[in-house]
Amino acid sequence: MLSSPISSPKASPKPKRFLQVLLSGCSAGGLATFFHCDNLGELLGGVATVKCMSDAGFFLDVDDISGNNSIRPFFSSLVALQGAEKNLNKDCLNSTLDPYLCFFPQYALQNIKTPYFILNSAYDVYQFHHIFVPPSSDPRGHWSRCKADPSACSTLQIATLQGLRSAMLTALKLFEGEPEVGMFINSCFAHCQSELQDTWFAPNSPTLDNETIAELVGDWYFERGAAQEIDCAYPCDSTCHNIIPSNQVGN
Template identity: 50%
Template sequence: MISQRLRRLILSQKWTKKEWTVAAAVSLVVLMYAFSFLSESQSKDRSNGAQPFGSSSAVSVPLTLLRNSKEKGAFCLDGSSPGYHIQKGFGSGLESWVLHIEGGGWCGTIEGCSSRRGTQLGSSNSMDLQVQFSGILSSLPSQNPDFFNWNKVKIRYCDGGSLSGHPEAEFTNGTTLLFRGQLIWEAIMDELLSLGLSNAKQALLSGCSAGGLATFLHCDDFREILPKDITVKCLADASFFLNEKDIAGQNTMASLYQSVVNLQGSEKSLDKECLTRTESSKHYQCLFPQEFLMNIKTPLFLVHPAYDFWQIQHIFVPDNSDPRGEWFRCKRNILQCNSEQLEVLHGYRNSLLKILDDVQQKKKFGMFVNSCFVHCQTWMTETWHSPNSPRINNKTIAESVGDWYFGRKDVKHIDCPFPCNPTCRNMDMLHSILH
C-alpha cells in the first residue's frame, strides 16, 4: 500500500499533466523499493563468503551532504546541499569503486520543478537520512557476487535534469529554482576523489532511469577524471529512452526533453558530436541515448527491459493519447493486454532492437535486454541476483555484468519476445495502485 505521507505528497501538488506522468513513475519506483526492502529484510543470506558487518540483512547507510557545495555553487533545486551515501570497501575491494546515480524523472517547467522543491527529488532537506544498500550496492556476496566488497556510493538525485543543468538558465522572475546539475556532478566527483576514488584500481559508474541517463551523459567524463591505467566502465539501467512517437502520433517524450533542455540549460552537457550534426532547434534530441551512444568511448553495459513499464506508460501510451482508456489495464499490467495490444508492444520492442543493432557490433559494449515488464533492475536484489531473478541464457543480470566487466566473456544477451521468459518478474502496476 502507498504510504499516507506519499499519498498526501502526490495529492498536494499542482502539476501539469506532463509532470504528473513523472510523479506517477516516481511513486511506483518508491513502491518497488518498499517491496524490495521488505522481501530482503525477511530473507536470510546463505552465503559462506565474508559478511563484514556481522549481519545477513541489508545495511543502513547514512546520508552525507556535500561538504564543498557552497564553494562549488552546487545545489539542489531549492538551494540545499546535494547528498550521497557511501560505504567503504573491504578486503580485496579496498581500491575498487561502484557508484550508482538514483533516478526520479525530470522537470521541464517552472511549475513542475517548483513542485519538486519540497521533495527528496529537489531538496536534501527531504531526503531519507538512512537508505538500504541492495542489488548492485549490496555487501553480501550471495546477492552481489562481483562487487560486494567494493567501495559503494549512491548519489542522490535532486536537480530534475539528469545532472545536466547550468546556472545560466536560472530564472529570476520571482522563482528561486536553481539548475546546477552539471555542477553537482563535478562537485560530488571532486569530493569522492578526495575520499579515495583517485586511488581506485577499478571503477564502475552506474545509474537507473534518469540516473542512468546521467550515466550516459557523464560516462566519458568519469573515465577522464580517473587514472589512465585502471579499468573504468559504465552501466546504464532502464535509461535507453526512445525518441518514438506515441500511439496517437504525438512526440510526447521529445516534448518533455525539449522543455528540460530549454529550462535547465542542459545543452552544454550534451554530446558535442551530436550537437554538431543536429540543427540548433533540435539540440534537445541529443538527450536521447540513441543519438550519441556510439560516440561514447568508455566501455558501457546496457541493462534494459524491452517492455519497460515506464516507457510504455509515459512515452508510448501516455494518458492523453488514450482518452477512452482502452490501454488502462494493459499498460499497468502486461498480462492484461489483448493480442492486438501485445502486437503493438512487440513493435515497440522491435524499434529498440533495431536501434541496438550497432551496439551489438561494438566489442567493448555489453547488454542484457530482457522481456520483462519492469523498470530498473540493478538496485533491487530480487532482480539483480537472487534465486528468483530474471535470467537470459541462465545468467542473472549480476552474473552477466560481472562477466562483461572482468572480461570473462562477451555479453550481449537479448531475450525472446514476451511472454517467453518464465523468469521475468513482471510488475502488476494496476494491483499496486488499487491496493
C-alpha cells in the first residue's frame, strides 16, 4: 500500500517535487510510522530527504495500576491477527524472542535509522484511560471523575499518574541527546496535538521553553539545533490545552 503511490519518483523526470518528505501520523497512524519510516527512506533513496514524526503514537510497554500488563497481550494478538510480523523492524526482531515487542515504539525506535520526531504527552489521554488505568483495573470507577477532568484528580491519583510520565521518560532516556531524534513531550492531558491549529501553532498554543510544537519540529526538521524538550510534571505547565475527547469520558 505504501509503495504503490510512490513507486514512480525515481523514474520521474521531475524528482525535485519529492526533495523533502515528512511521514507523520496521529495515534494508530503515529504508531504505524515506526513500521514504515525506514521503508519509505529506502523507497525514495537518493531522491528525497525522508524524516518521520509520530504524534501520540509512542504507546508504552507499561503495567497498569493493578500491576497487570494488558497492552502486551493486546499487541501480541494484534500482530498475530494481522500477520504484522513481516512489517516489523528486522533488526528489532533479531534482538528478541518475542516479535510482538517490536510493535512497541520504545523497542522499534532503537533500530530505526531515519531521523525521527516524537510528539507525545507524558499523560497521553488514550494511554491513561486504556493502558495505565483501563476499566479492568478500576472496576468500581474510582478514577471516573479524574479521567473526565484532570483537575478533579485526588492528590493520590496525581501521584499515581506520575508513574505514567516516569515510564514515558524512562523509555525515551535512551534517545536523549541523539541529534536525529527530536522530542516534544509535554504534560498536557491530550491525545494528538498536531492536528489542531490551536495546539500546533497559534498564539496560545502549548509551548516548551517558549517554542510551539510547530517551531520545535521545524528546528528538528531543518537541523537548526537541539530539538528535544521535555516538560516538568503536571500541573506545572500553564500553556496546556487539556483535551479529553467525549468518547473517552466514562471509560
